[in-house]
Amino acid sequence: MGKHVRILFFLFLLMAAGMMMPFFSSAQSDDATVHFVPVEQTVESGLEAFLDRSITEATEEGTDHIVLEIDTPGGAVDAAGNIAEIIQNAEVPITAYVTDDALSAGAYIALNADNIVMVPDAQMGSAAVVDGSGNTAGNKAQSVWVSEMETAAQSSDHDRDPEYAKAMADPEEPLTMNAEQALDVGYAEEIVTDREEVLAFLGLQGADQVESEVSLAEQLTRWVTNPMIIPILLTVGGVGLLMELFTPGFGLPGLVGLGSLGLFFFGHLFAGFAGMEAIILLILGLILIGVEIVFTGFGIFGLMGLGSIIGSIFMASFDTTQILFSVFIAMVVIVIATILLFKYFGKIGFMQKLVLQNASEAAEDGNETVTDDAFIGQIGRSLTPLRPSGLMVLAGEHYDVVTDGVYVEADRDVQVISVSGPRIVVRAAK
Incomplete structure (x- = not known):
């Protein structure tokens, strides 16, 4: 009888342990943390810097899992390659959670994750390489990209x-798969509807969810490092x-110009692309420009x-x-602007107040144009800074002059x- 009692008691303990397992599992999940990191908008260098920072911080905080919430139309191939390397080198497992679209470079990022889960109406693919004009890239670049995919x-x-x-990267007719198709061919491990189902798939029900947010500086960085914005900043x-150079003193045009260059360098410095040597060279260039102005x-x-x-x-x-493309665009616009400024600046609207009229126009306003050598040696007064051109008053008349x-x-x-x-040439009187 004692033997049967012991057997029954042992079975009772096994049943009790089985009933307690969910509680132990839940307690273990409650102690776990999962970082959710957004991968949104265009894939570019600013996103790369943000993901690098987010994954590093999550790892240092001891997270159990990182989930990349992907919704992007794609973007720069080089940035996607760097992001893929960051994912591959991560010390914690990473799951790609496609919340809408993972297209082009977004599909490449998702494929580098340990798992892919998708919402029912999500899609992934369409990863053909195109250039900045929307045209298919050359055969060499296409071949490399297909191999990477x-x-x-x-x-x-x-x-x-x-x-x-390979079909996703087909330049003629790139493949795009919905969630069901991706699941059928093994390009997705699960179809989910929300984060809770993502955690259930990972076996981390009840885990603490940590949001990785894009800071204001990172938002600005993502904007100013966008390939479409860079040529605009350089041009402005x-x-x-x-x-x-065409206006006296230092005013609004100079402030706008410096502000645009400042945004460009701030974004690239914050993203880790610009070093102090670039900043020092910029400051030296601005000093030389200032010397030229003064x-x-x-x-x-x-x-x-x-x-x-x-x-x-x-x-x-x-x-x-x-950057070659961006500088080329900026230089073309600057050359055109130079021609227009030389030809029209000061002849229309408010611009007449910003520059000096030439000697013939001054004469039409009642001021004489000096042509007599008898004026040599006479002393006048500069009305504006002369650098080298400007306006002088002599014997009650205004003259357009230039220094030596x-x-x-x-x-x-x-x-x-x-x-x-x-043409009247002057110098400071002793």
């Missing part, structure tokens, strides 16, 4: 059929500094300053081809040293 499909333990990844910066000579300081700024831009960039190359402040005595037709 196939490798990504086989990178996890799931050993996905690489033919589907260049034109702003150019207009400053002490106008033969343009050597301006050319050196321009070269320094362009050099700093290249040093701060993350993609030589992309040395900057003269406003309200200073100046002496006429030569006259050639309407």
